[in-house]
Amino acid sequence: MIPTLSTHELSIRFSHRAGTIQAVDGVSLKIAPAECVGIVGESGSGKTQVFMAAMGLLAGNAKASGSVRFEGSELLGAEPSMLNRVRGSKITMIFQDPMTSLTPHLKIGTQLAEVMVSHLGMPWGDARASAGRMLDRVQVPEPKRRLNQYPHELSGGMRQRVMIAMSLLCEPSLVIADEPTTALDVTVQEQIIELLRAVRGEFGMALALISHDLAVVAGLADRILVMYAGRVVEDASAQELFRRPRHPYTAELLKCIPSISGPRPLRLPTLAGQPPRPGEMLEACPFTPRCSRAADRCRIERPQLMGAAASQVACHFPLSS
Amino acid sequence: MGAFADEAARRLKSNPAAVAALSVTCAIIVLTLIGPWISPNDVQTLDWLHIAAPPGRSAHWFGTDRLGRDLFVRTLAGTRVSLAIGLAASVVSLLVGVTYGAIAGYIGGRTDHLMMRLIEILSGLPLIFFVIFLTVIFGRSEYLLFFAIGAVGWLTMARIVRGQTLSIRQKEFIEAAIASGASTGRIILRHVVPNVIGPVIVYATLTVPQIILLESFLSFLGLGIQEPGASLGTLIAEGAAEMEAAPWILLVPGSFLALLLLCLNIFGDGLRDALDVKDG
Amino acid sequence: MIRYFFTRLAGAIPTLLIIVTATFFLMRAAPGGPFDQEQTLPPEIMANLQRAYGLDQPIWTQYGRYLKSLMHGDFGPSFKYKDFTVTELIGQGFPVTLQLGVIAMALALSVGILLGTFAALHHNSAADYMTMSLAVVGIAIPTFVVLPFLGLLFGVFLHWLPVAGWESGSIRHLALPVIALALPPLAYIARLTRAGMLEVLRSDYIRTAFAKGLPLHTLILRHALRPALMPVASYLVPAVASIMTGSLVVESIAGLPGIGRYLVQGALNRDYTLVLGMVIIYSTLLIGMGLLVDLLYAWLDPRVRH
Numbered sequence: 050m051i052p053t054l055s056t057h058e059l060s061i062r063f064s065h066r067a068g069t070i071q072a073v074d075g076v077s078l079k080i081a082p083a084e085c086v087g088i089v090g091e092s093g094s095g096k097t098q099v100f101m102a103a104m105g106l107l108a109g110n111a112k113a114s115g116s117v118r119f120e121g122s123e124l125l126g127a128e129p130s131m132l133n134r135v136r137g138s139k140i141t142m143i144f145q146d147p148m149t150s151l152t153p154h155l156k157i158g159t160q161l162a163e164v165m166v167s168h169l170g171m172p173w174g175d176a177r178a179s180a181g182r183m184l185d186r187v188q189v190p191e192p193k194r195r196l197n198q199y200p201h202e203l204s205g206g207m208r209q210r211v212m213i214a215m216s217l218l219c220e221p222s223l224v225i226a227d228e229p230t231t232a233l234d235v236t237v238q239e240q241i242i243e244l245l246r247a248v249r250g251e252f253g254m255a256l257a258l259i260s261h262d263l264a265v266v267a268g269l270a271d272r273i274l275v276m277y278a279g280r281v282v283e284d285a286s287a288q289e290l291f292r293r294p295r296h297p298y299t300a301e302l303l304k305c306i307p308s309i310s311g312p313r314p315l316r317l318p319t320l321a322g323q324p325p326r327p328g329e330m331l332e333a334c335p336f337t338p339r340c341s342r343a344a345d346r347c348r349i350e351r352p353q354l355m356g357a358a359a360s361q362v363a364c365h366f367p368l369s370s
Numbered sequence: 371m372g373a374f375a376d377e378a379a380r381r382l383k384s385n386p387a388a389v390a391a392l393s394v395t396c397a398i399i400v401l402t403l404i405g406p407w408i409s410p411n412d413v414q415t416l417d418w419l420h421i422a423a424p425p426g427r428s429a430h431w432f433g434t435d436r437l438g439r440d441l442f443v444r445t446l447a448g449t450r451v452s453l454a455i456g457l458a459a460s461v462v463s464l465l466v467g468v469t470y471g472a473i474a475g476y477i478g479g480r481t482d483h484l485m486m487r488l489i490e491i492l493s494g495l496p497l498i499f500f501v502i503f504l505t506v507i508f509g510r511s512e513y514l515l516f517f518a519i520g521a522v523g524w525l526t527m528a529r530i531v532r533g534q535t536l537s538i539r540q541k542e543f544i545e546a547a548i549a550s551g552a553s554t555g556r557i558i559l560r561h562v563v564p565n566v567i568g569p570v571i572v573y574a575t576l577t578v579p580q581i582i583l584l585e586s587f588l589s590f591l592g593l594g595i596q597e598p599g600a601s602l603g604t605l606i607a608e609g610a611a612e613m614e615a616a617p618w619i620l621l622v623p624g625s626f627l628a629l630l631l632l633c634l635n636i637f638g639d640g641l642r643d644a645l646d647v648k649d650g
Numbered sequence: 651m652i653r654y655f656f657t658r659l660a661g662a663i664p665t666l667l668i669i670v671t672a673t674f675f676l677m678r679a680a681p682g683g684p685f686d687q688e689q690t691l692p693p694e695i696m697a698n699l700q701r702a703y704g705l706d707q708p709i710w711t712q713y714g715r716y717l718k719s720l721m722h723g724d725f726g727p728s729f730k731y732k733d734f735t736v737t738e739l740i741g742q743g744f745p746v747t748l749q750l751g752v753i754a755m756a757l758a759l760s761v762g763i764l765l766g767t768f769a770a771l772h773h774n775s776a777a778d779y780m781t782m783s784l785a786v787v788g789i790a791i792p793t794f795v796v797l798p799f800l801g802l803l804f805g806v807f808l809h810w811l812p813v814a815g816w817e818s819g820s821i822r823h824l825a826l827p828v829i830a831l832a833l834p835p836l837a838y839i840a841r842l843t844r845a846g847m848l849e850v851l852r853s854d855y856i857r858t859a860f861a862k863g864l865p866l867h868t869l870i871l872r873h874a875l876r877p878a879l880m881p882v883a884s885y886l887v888p889a890v891a892s893i894m895t896g897s898l899v900v901e902s903i904a905g906l907p908g909i910g911r912y913l914v915q916g917a918l919n920r921d922y923t924l925v926l927g928m929v930i931i932y933s934t935l936l937i938g939m940g941l942l943v944d945l946l947y948a949w950l951d952p953r954v955r956h
Contacts, residue, residue: 137862164862
């Protein structure tokens with residue numbers, strides 16, 4: 050079965066006046082049809098850039114090498130017209146900040162309908178009607194009224210629902226959600242995650258959920274990828290990851306999630322140290338400075354992703370079960 | 371302060387257009403100063419043998435005008451006048467603008483509000499009309515020309531300085547100076563003014579061509595410099611009248627003015643980029 | 651929002667009144683009168699003239715009479731051009747100037763926005779630098795230099811277009827004056843559009859529009875253009891002022907029978923009513939433009955409306 054999205058040795062470099070930055074360093078991953086994959090990592094781990102490359106949204110000073118395939122077709126270096134057809138219809142993206150992600154001077158209805166008009170050739174009237182129905186399905190109250198409103202008349206949570214609706218209109222195979230809840234209030238966050246769960250059940254598309262917060266990903270993902278310094282360090286089913294994390298970094302991340310039950314710790318656990326600065330190029334394991342299990346081999350030899358299908362890890366001394 | 375100036379100078383040097391513009395401007399200035407010495411001709415002399423002669427044919431390098439006056443020397447004289455007025459009026463509007471802006475920004479509150487309202491109102495009027503108006507009604511004197519130009523030039527400078535002053539006002543060393551009992555005037559002079567130098571220089575550089583343009587415009591309309599004095603504006607007016615018969619009478623002063631203004635503008639833009647000044 | 655517009659409209663009338671009053675009294679305050687230029691006339695004839703034009707009345711009476719005649723749309727007789735009323739003079743000349751100004755404004759806007767957008771889309775390329783260099787030239791070189799130069803090039807040397815003169819409805823006579831007049835605002839508008847567009851293209855919502863796979867022209871026209879034009883909208887009133895100033899020069903050089911010459915000539919001749927008429931026309935135009943721009947802001951950015 051062809052994976053919906055697959056990358057092979059994807060690397061992305063940014064060139065600045067001060068030097069080059071390796072944002073993504075040899076990432077190979079697969080997302081199967083209808084699969085929900087959570088991609089977790091700190092800022093600067095490269096998790097967003099991987100998917101920017103897939104969408105063709107990389108900045109002008111970025112250089113991507115390797116391969117990114119959507120349903121078998123190569124996306125890197127493809128014809129812009131082909132990319133434009135795929136983008137927004139078959140692969141769609143939901144961005145982090147709903148407050149600034151919608152065009153302020155256009156009505157909601159226009160911004161929704163234009164996707165169908167552009168990609169499916171629908172006439173405007175039909176497109177707006179479809180948009181109204183979709184707003185209903187993402188639980189926006191009074192959808193007809195909303196169609197005629199401007200973004201600034203909607204709350205943050207509602208705007209994010211609009212973004213989600215916008216991403217579903219052309220029945221995509223893959224929806225990429227980049228930190229969809231980070232900019233929202235905590236109560237609204239829950240609602241949006243619930244919405245994503247419902248939408249997934251209803252539409253059955255693949256979902257790539259990017260977040261720095263394992264808790265957000267926990268409820269939804271079938272499989273979780275952990276990224277650090279531009280590399281995938283662990284790739285396991287959600288169950289396996291939470292029960293038996295194998296990479297020291299993953300274990301630390303899990304410790305950081307405060308739990309409702311159990312004794313209250315005196316201090317919230319944090320990870321010591323800092324992730325490597327984006328400019329630093331590393332040959333060996335990038336987690337070495339912060340790893341309690343580090344040895345000489347970690348400083349010299351780069352660990353590769355290894356293991357069974359359900360649980361892969363890039364570590365010389367993975368945690369045992 | 372020294373490091374800042376070095377960085378700015380470096381950025382300016384790496385801007386070939388600005389450097390070229392500065393060089394040309396300097397060349398023109400030098401030419402206007404030494405011109406009368408190197409040319410065998412005189413500004414006033416009417417050479418009856420060579421009326422409206424085209425350039426290159428005689429001892430008149432740029433040709434002569436309708437009255438036989440040498441165009442080379444006349445153009446240089448006109449450039450000198452334009453530059454002099456431009457510079458002088460710029461200095462005046464600079465002093466007025468900086469003082470006004472510094473006071474408004476420093477005192478703040480209602481005084482500032484009122485002072486800025488005045489600037490808003492004055493900016494709103496199409497000042498050219500006002501200037502033409504005054505110049506025409508109260509006589510065609512060169513002093514009035516000066517006053518009129520001065521009335522226009524200081525507005526932007528005042529705004530910029532006021533903006534800068536407002537932001538500097540908050541800084542600690544001002545608090546320290548006040549606490550140590552320094553008088554308002556002293557504080558403004560010793561502390562505020564040196565810190566607003568950057569934008570002031572840039573806008574001063576950009577004000578000069580604006581003023582030269584205004585003066586030429588007024589002279590062109592016949593409201594500025596009068597006969598027999600010549601400014602580039604009057605020379606261009608003469609040239610425009612003779613355009614079909616003797617085009618060089620227009621081309622020479624016209625090119626000088628265009629070149630001068632172009633170079634001053636390019637240099638000013640380059641300076642602004644180098645000092646990285648944003649609009650107040 | 652309609653209410654806001656009418657409030658502004660109401661506020662404009664006192665402003666106009668102040669301008670007219672100030673002009674009226676300023677003109678009278680200046681030394682000299684409308685009949686000084688003529689050959690010295692015998693005192694009785696002078697007195698008669700003064701009486702005929704109502705100049706012997708106290709100044710407040712003159713002011714009142716003037717305002718009353720304004721209400722009837724009558725600008726009064728011209729003191730210099732004896733056979734005409736100011737209304738007639740303006741009526742003759744205004745269409746020419748209006749034509750000139752409107753075409754120049756349209757040219758400046760269309761070409762300026764086009765060039766600015768083009769430059770922004772090709773940011774940091776050779777085309778970008780060239781366009782912006784042309785803009786500097788347009789801004790720096792004054793109209794009264796550009797027009798004669800254009801005339802020299804296209805008229806005297808190439809013989810393509812007439813240098814001066816005017817025929818009603820003739821495009822050829824308008825071509826050079828319009829181009830010379832449009833050049834400075836065109837350059838400014840190009841620069842402003844480019845800056846505005848570059849700013850907008852960096853926004854999150856443009857990234858979203860791009861991610862939706864919209865074709866480039868849709869993205870620019872529907873999503874990017876309106877917010878990018880805000881700085882241009884702010885510039886419109888100065889642009890009109892610039893065109894008005896330029897028309898003085900252009901009309902005099904090209905010999906166009908517009909109203910531009912009336913302002914300077916009128917002031918020179920102490921032709922009170924003519925100058926007042928001109929001031930009213932120009933001020934009304936500017937204030938009107940200001941109101942239009944306010945409406946424009948609301949259209950460009952719906953957030954302003956609420």
